[in-house]
Amino acid sequence: MTKADIVNEISKNTGIEKAVVLETVEKFMESVKGSLAKGENVYLRGFGSFIVKKRAQKTARNISKNTTIIIPAHNIPAFKPAKTFMGEVK
Template sequence: MTKAEIITEISTKTGIEKIDVQETVEAFFKVVKTSMVSGENVYVRGFGSFVVKKRAKKTARNISKNTAIIIPEHFVPSFKPAKTFVEKVKTGNKTKSK
């Protein structure tokens, strides 16, 4: 499902104008992004957590040149779904719609 399809479905189900739904969805994503860039985690009860994970410095190999390279410590975004969300997906009706 695309973002446009999500906006349309929310608009249809709630009766809120599409433009208002789009602004709200965009604002949510902006808050999540800016929070994670500043190192804060975002918790949405019943849905999941958007967390910043720290990756340690490590040595890797460049196979083509057979040399070692250092990958510095860095941070990556991650999503951990809530237990209730995972259970709903496990027990839900799954059909491919492509």
């Protein structure tokens, strides 16, 4: 399902214009990205959590050049679904 599909589905089910729904979805995604960029997690009860995971520094290998490189510690965004969500997907 794409963002356009989500907008069409919400618009069809609620009767709200697609342009308004699209703007709302865009603002929601901006809010989530902004919170994660600040290191804040986003919790949506019954749906899941958008969290920031911290990756430790590690050593990796470049096989083609046969060298070792250090990958510094960094943060990555992740999604953890709620238990009720997981129960519905199974």
